[in-house]
Amino acid sequence: MTLQTTGILPRLGHGVGKSADAVTAFLLVQPILVTMGGLVFYPLVDTAWDSLHRVNPMQPGTPFVGLANYTRMFSDREVGQAWLNTFRYVGICVLAETVFGVLAAALINQLRTGRRWVLAAIVLPWALPGVVSGVIWQWIFSPGPGLLNGLLVMLGFDYEGHLWFNDATSAMLGICTVHVWRMMPLTIVIVLAAMQTIPGELYEAARMDGASRLVMFRNITLPLIRGAIAVAMTNATVQAFNLFDEAIVLARNSVETRTILIQIYLEAFKKFNFSYGMALSLTVTFVSLAISLGYVLRIHRTTRLD
Amino acid sequence: MRLKSDLILACAAMLMTTTGGVALADDAKPFAGQTISVLLPSPQDANMAADFEKATGIKLDLQTASWDDVSVKVSTALLAGTAPADVTEFDWSWTGQFSAADWYTPLNDTIDAATLEDIKGSTIFNVGGNVLAIPYTNDFRVMLVNKKHFDDAGVTAMPKTLDELVAAAKAIKEKGIVKYPVGLPLSATEGASTSWYLLTKAFGGDLFDKEMKPMFTAPDSAGYKAMAFEMMLLKEGLVDPASTGLKDSEINETMFAKGLTSIMISGEPGRLGQFNDPAQSVVGGQVQAIPVATESGKTRSFGLLEGLGIPRNAQNPDAAKEFIKWMTSKDFQIHNYSNGVLPTRTSALAELQKQGMLVSGEALVEQAPTVEALFPAGAPTWYPQFSLAVNTSINSAAKGEITVDQAVQRIADAVTEAMKQ
Numbered sequence: 245m246t247l248q249t250t251g252i253l254p255r256l257g258h259g260v261g262k263s264a265d266a267v268t269a270f271l272l273v274q275p276i277l278v279t280m281g282g283l284v285f286y287p288l289v290d291t292a293w294d295s296l297h298r299v300n301p302m303q304p305g306t307p308f309v310g311l312a313n314y315t316r317m318f319s320d321r322e323v324g325q326a327w328l329n330t331f332r333y334v335g336i337c338v339l340a341e342t343v344f345g346v347l348a349a350a351l352i353n354q355l356r357t358g359r360r361w362v363l364a365a366i367v368l369p370w371a372l373p374g375v376v377s378g379v380i381w382q383w384i385f386s387p388g389p390g391l392l393n394g395l396l397v398m399l400g401f402d403y404e405g406h407l408w409f410n411d412a413t414s415a416m417l418g419i420c421t422v423h424v425w426r427m428m429p430l431t432i433v434i435v436l437a438a439m440q441t442i443p444g445e446l447y448e449a450a451r452m453d454g455a456s457r458l459v460m461f462r463n464i465t466l467p468l469i470r471g472a473i474a475v476a477m478t479n480a481t482v483q484a485f486n487l488f489d490e491a492i493v494l495a496r497n498s499v500e501t502r503t504i505l506i507q508i509y510l511e512a513f514k515k516f517n518f519s520y521g522m523a524l525s526l527t528v529t530f531v532s533l534a535i536s537l538g539y540v541l542r543i544h545r546t547t548r549l550d
Numbered sequence: 551m552r553l554k555s556d557l558i559l560a561c562a563a564m565l566m567t568t569t570g571g572v573a574l575a576d577d578a579k580p581f582a583g584q585t586i587s588v589l590l591p592s593p594q595d596a597n598m599a600a601d602f603e604k605a606t607g608i609k610l611d612l613q614t615a616s617w618d619d620v621s622v623k624v625s626t627a628l629l630a631g632t633a634p635a636d637v638t639e640f641d642w643s644w645t646g647q648f649s650a651a652d653w654y655t656p657l658n659d660t661i662d663a664a665t666l667e668d669i670k671g672s673t674i675f676n677v678g679g680n681v682l683a684i685p686y687t688n689d690f691r692v693m694l695v696n697k698k699h700f701d702d703a704g705v706t707a708m709p710k711t712l713d714e715l716v717a718a719a720k721a722i723k724e725k726g727i728v729k730y731p732v733g734l735p736l737s738a739t740e741g742a743s744t745s746w747y748l749l750t751k752a753f754g755g756d757l758f759d760k761e762m763k764p765m766f767t768a769p770d771s772a773g774y775k776a777m778a779f780e781m782m783l784l785k786e787g788l789v790d791p792a793s794t795g796l797k798d799s800e801i802n803e804t805m806f807a808k809g810l811t812s813i814m815i816s817g818e819p820g821r822l823g824q825f826n827d828p829a830q831s832v833v834g835g836q837v838q839a840i841p842v843a844t845e846s847g848k849t850r851s852f853g854l855l856e857g858l859g860i861p862r863n864a865q866n867p868d869a870a871k872e873f874i875k876w877m878t879s880k881d882f883q884i885h886n887y888s889n890g891v892l893p894t895r896t897s898a899l900a901e902l903q904k905q906g907m908l909v910s911g912e913a914l915v916e917q918a919p920t921v922e923a924l925f926p927a928g929a930p931t932w933y934p935q936f937s938l939a940v941n942t943s944i945n946s947a948a949k950g951e952i953t954v955d956q957a958v959q960r961i962a963d964a965v966t967e968a969m970k971q
Contacts, residue, residue, distance in 0.1 A: 300971070301629060302650035302931050321963075387792045410794055410949045496795070497738040499942050500951055513626050515935050516647065517971065 288529075291522045299519035306519075313523035323524065325499060326507035329416070330528075333491075333503060334484040334535075336420045337427070341480045342473065344424070345431030350461065352432065353439045363433070370429035374489025381422045382494055385409065412500035419501060422490040427483050431476040438472030439465060474543035478536040485532040504528050581869040582607025588873060589624065589635035591617040591856075592799075593824075595889045602876055608869050616799050617641075618739050628653045633861035636870040640683035640859035642674050646931040649677040654859045656680035660871045668895045669878065671855045674923065683857030684878050685894040687820060690853040690921040691748045692913060693843060694817030694825070696809065698836040699727050708840045712752060712779065715813065715843045719788045722812050730790035731812040732783050733801045736948040741798025742941040744854060745816040747924055749776035751852055752844040762930065762969070764962040769955075775845075777944065777954050784948055794948045807831040819917075822909040824890035839910035841917045853921045855894065932968035939964030 295313050297306040317323050352362055369377065384391045385408045396403035409415040442465065450460045488505040495501040497510065504524065512521030585608070592614035595601070599610040613635065615623065620639050627634035628651070640654065648654055658681050665684075666672055675683040693715075695708065703722040709715035719731040735741035750757055755772020759765055766773020783789045790811070793801065798816065805811040807825055809832055819839055828834035841849035858874045860867050876882060883893035884901055887908075893899050902908040903915070925933075943957035952960070 301653075302647055405792075407791055407794070410791060412949075412951060495738075496945075497938065497942055498949075499738075499946050500949070510938065513622065513629060514938055515968070516625075516629065516651075518629070 288526075292526060295519050295523040295526060297519055299522070300516055301518070302516055309519075313520045314527070316520065317524065317527065322499065322502075323504070323507055326502050326504045329500075329502055330485060330487070330504040332416060333420060333423070333487050334481060336417070337423050337484040337487070338477060338480045340420065340424045341428045341431045342477055345428045345476060346435050346469075346473065348428070349432045349435035349439055350465065352436055363436070366432055367429045369426045372426065374426065375493055377422055377426045378490045378493025381418075381425075381490070385418055385494070409495050409498075409501075415495055415498070415501045419487070419491050419494055422494065423484065423487055426490070427480060430479060434472050434476040434479075435469055438469040442468050470543050474540045477543075478540055481536045481539075482532050485528060579607035581866075581872055583609075584866050584869045585609040585611060586637065586866050586869045586873055587611040587613065587635040588637045589613045589615075589620060590639050591615065591620050593889060595886055602873065605876055606869075606872050608872060610873070611635075616797060618797060621740070628861060631863065633863040633865065635861075636864040636866050637858055637860055637873050640675065640857040642853070642855045642857075643929045643933050643937065645675055645677060645682065646929040646933060648859075649680070649682060650931050653861060654682045655862055655864070655867060656682060657684055657860065657871070657874065660684065660874055665878070665895075668880075668897050670896065671853065671894055672857075674853070674855050674928075675857050675859075677928070683859035684874055685855045685857045686878050686883075686891070687856045688853075688892040688894045688899075689818055689820065689856055690917065691744070691851045692817050692819050692839040692841060692910075692917050694806065694814040694822070694837055694839055696806070696812045696833055696836050697838050698833075699731070699809075699812035702727050709843045710841075710847045710849075712843050712845050716783070716786075716788070719783075719813060720786070723788060728810055728812055730788065730805075730810070732788045733806050733811040733814045734780060734783060734789045734793055734816075735796055735798040735801055736780070736784070736789070736793040736944055737795050737797055738938075738942045738945040739797045740937060740941065741801075741816070742944045743937045745798070746773070746776055746780065746940055746944060747852060748816045748842065749779060751850040751922070752776065752842055753779070754845055754850075757924070764965055767958045767962050774954065774958050777947065777957060780944065781947060781954060791948075794945055806837075807833060809833045809836070818890070818892075819910070819914050820887070820892035821890045823888050826909055827888065837909075839913040839917070841913055841920070849917060849920050851917055851921050852924045854924075932965065932971075935968035936961070936965050 294306075296308060296310060298309050298312075299306050348366070352359060352366075355362060372380075383389075387393060387405045387407050392408070393403045393406050396406070408418045446464050447460055450464060455463070486505060487503050488509070491501055491503050492506055497506065502510075505528070508521050508524045508528070511517045511524060588610060590612070594612065594614050599612050602608065602610045614620075617639075621641070621644075624634045624638050624644075628648075640648070658679075661669075661672065661681055661684055666681075669685055671685045671688065672681060672683075675681055675685070693709075699722050700706075700708070700718060703718070703725045705718045705721050707714070709718050722728060722731040734745055747757065750766065750773045753772035753775045755775075756765055757773060764773075765771055766777075768774060780789075784791065784793075790796075790805070796804075801811070802814065802818070802821060806814050807830070817839060822837060822839055825831045825837040826834050831837075842851050844850055858877060860870045860874070864870055877886075878894070880893075880895050880898045880901070883891075883895050883898040884907075887893060887898075887902055892914075893902065899908070903911045908914065930936075939961045943952070943960045946952045946960075947954055947957040
């Protein structure tokens with residue numbers, strides 16, 4: 245009733261032609277509109293509104309504070325360090341996942357037999373929760389009985405009892421390794437799917453023209469999988485911005501390795517600065533989206549030009 | 551002789567458990583059939599659920615995790631407006647925050663005057679006349695030593711000063727008894743904070759003045775010296791560098807209980823029973839408590855009482871109160887000592903001492919009167935910010951990322967910032 249009276253539905257009752265299509269389309273998108281509205285947009289707007297107030301369970305009332313929670317970020321040294329760490333993680337992880345993911349996909353694409361089994365094995369880390377990955381790698385990095393030190397010692401290197409997480413750089417690289425290990429399979433799957441859509445005739449023609457494998461990869465494969473790479477990079481960026489489990493399991497709250505998400509968690513759930521945590525969360529969301537959108541648009545434009 | 555005393559001890563424990571059970575079982579069981587959830591730090595008594603159900607008819611869903619993890623679970627659930635369990639751990643350091651947020655039900659009707667008199671530490675959880683939790687573990691700090699390691703190294707006198715402690719640790723290391731004689735958590739966890747608080751006391755100072763201004767930034771202050779002392783122990787190879795990634799519970803369980811370290815700087819007296827139980831540790835019979843060694847030789851300590859509280863949103867608050875009464879009863883406290891939980895009831899402590907069951911009773915009796923409150927006026931609401939700044943700064947300094955000067959300044963800045971809010 246309300247749908248008709250409020251004019252939301254275009255001319256209900258005419259069951260033929262464009263109107264019927266519009267009604268059907270409108271009804272079909274209802275579930276996603278309701279779901280997205282209830283679970284994404286409403287919480288987002290509510291969070292944005294709360295971030296303009298002081299929400300702290302230990303203080304009475306929730307007075308309006310304007311942009312104070314946002315301006316505070318600029319003078320907060322811990323937040324600054326966490327942002328810096330996060331950008332480092334994003335840079336290292338996205339680069340590593342993209343480069344190694346594309347190369348791994350190209351290698352798997354060459355396989356004539358057993359490709360599905362190799363793929364199944366590669367996808368396994370992606371299926372593991374971040375905490376589980378962190379715990380597994382905690383054993384690998386462990387200074388005493390750890391696998392990594394054991395292997396290095398076996399190879400003749402002086403790594404007996406080496407502490408990977410007592411140095412900011414190696415700690416960060418260690419966390420990146422775990423994250424890349426877990427997330428790279430998704431890049432491989434996306435890129436491999438794109439590679440398999442490239443017609444074989446293109447490679448045959450290039451081969452007849454005397455093109456080397458490298459030339460074919462650069463001039464045929466890469467241009468035709470740019471769209472897939474953009475999707476994979478977008479996913480990798482969002483996931484790297486959301487890095488939490490691996491860092492907190494491997495290095496706890498350490499300032500040198502703390503990501504912005506860990507900082508948000510500490511602000512909200514340790515210090516109880518709830519609205520400040522909300523402001524930080526929204527900022528992370530928009531920064532992550534802006535960067536992802538940036539290279540999606542860039543690659544999309546390049547692809548269209550091609 | 552040993553066998554005989556063990557038998558007496560076992561019989562006494564059985565007798566106490568049985569009589570306690572019978573006494574409660576004879577009472578009415580108004581909440582029989584109900585189920586309550588309880589969230590506590592590990593380890594807890596393995597038979598707790600069965601014994602509690604036998605005594606009250608209430609089913610117990612006991613969840614345990616490390617103290618740090620329990621802390622996260624409790625605060626996260628409470629912030630979300632839900633109860634993490636019907637009964638939860640309530641640490642002394644949460645009092646300021648939780649009272650301000652009004653998250654816990656006052657337990658004034660659960661605790662009678664006689665119990666309040668018997669559990670003197672309960673005042674730490676009393677805010678404006680509301681008793682928010684009842685202490686169940688008498689956690690104050692002593693130093694724990696592996697006497698056998700000392701004997702093997704030829705160290706006959708137990709250290710009273712920090713210089714003597716370092717000398718003993720060096721002697722143990724030089725003899726090759728253990729590689730890292732001193733157990734000291736340096737990870738970004740609460741255990742690193744509490745160790746520093748204790749060492750600050752050991753250097754004869756306090757953390758804050760009466761106006762709550764930090765007293766640890768000057769190089770001649772006790773707090774500064776305490777942190778420099780920790781870094782010296784690390785630099786001298788007396789503390790395992792891997793401690794930058796270990797919680798205090800991990801150092802207790804994976805190092806001290808396995809004979810891999812000889813001195814726990816910030817030792818929990820409750821763990822003495824556990825360490826000396828051959829079923830739970832490989833250093834059974836070797837561990838003893840000593841009063842905290844200090845710079846001057848005059849021992850000091852501070853208390854970290856842990857209580858049991860009922861969140862306001864608990865589903866079964868009345869049955870939950872039964873659990874608190876049961877767990878803080880004299881009989882259960884005596885029984886629970888074997889699980890590493892030192893009784894909060896004076897009467898239970900006296901009984902253990904009388905029966906000769908209190909390990910290192912003399913040291914504990916010597917230390918007890920020196921136990922001070924870390925914050926005499928009650929834990930401030932900004933304690934979590936302070937504690938977080940302390941342990942992350944110690945962690946950074948231990949990894950060589952910042953100097954002691956920078957670390958203490960970082961803590962002071964965090965306090966100033968937290969006080970502003």
